[in-house]
Amino acid sequence: MRDCWSIAAFAPDGGESINTLIADPPPGAPVPPILAPVDGFLFLDREKFAASFAADLPADDAAFMADSQVPWGVEALNGTISEPAWRTKPSWYLVAADDRMIPPPAQRAMSERAGSTVTEAPGSHSIYVSQPPAAADLIKRAAQRAGVETAQAV
Secondary structure, three states: OOOEEEEOOOOOOOOOOHHHHHOOOOOOOOOOOEOOOEOOEEOEOHHHHHHHHOOOOOHHHHHHHHHOOOOEEHHHHHOOOOOOHHHOOOEEEEEEOOOOOOOHHHHHHHHHHOOOEEEEEOOOOOHHHHOHHHHHHHHHHHHHHHHHHHHHHO
16 A cells, blocks of 8 residues: 655645645645636746745745746636545655745644644645655655555555
8 A cells, every 4th residue: 555645745635636635724824825716727926936835945046936837727717626645545745844935834733633643843834845854754655655555464
């Protein structure tokens, strides 16, 4: 059985979508700088990208990420999950403690609901770039666990 892992990500439950998860943000939650849709696609405001998405990266790296972002479809926000993988598989989650895209309290709540093995590290939404050892350690621990389960099943 393969594990599932998330790094500073949404972890919706059955019947939920990204829109349902972001519909009622708590007071003081960061507001991602999402621009108005263009032809059904969304981008983050380039001028606010670093502060919201990559605050702990060097300016040149954050600017490159802002310039190379891939648009995402507005309709992707409405896609509901039928059966989340974390309901049937071991789950691992890296909380980015300084995230300004998905509030850390929301990450903690989703990872707790999923029964995830949680690691938390200081870092922005781009923690996988700014803190690669934290991301690699989470993946390594999940892979080691999967290896143990595979060995036991043989």
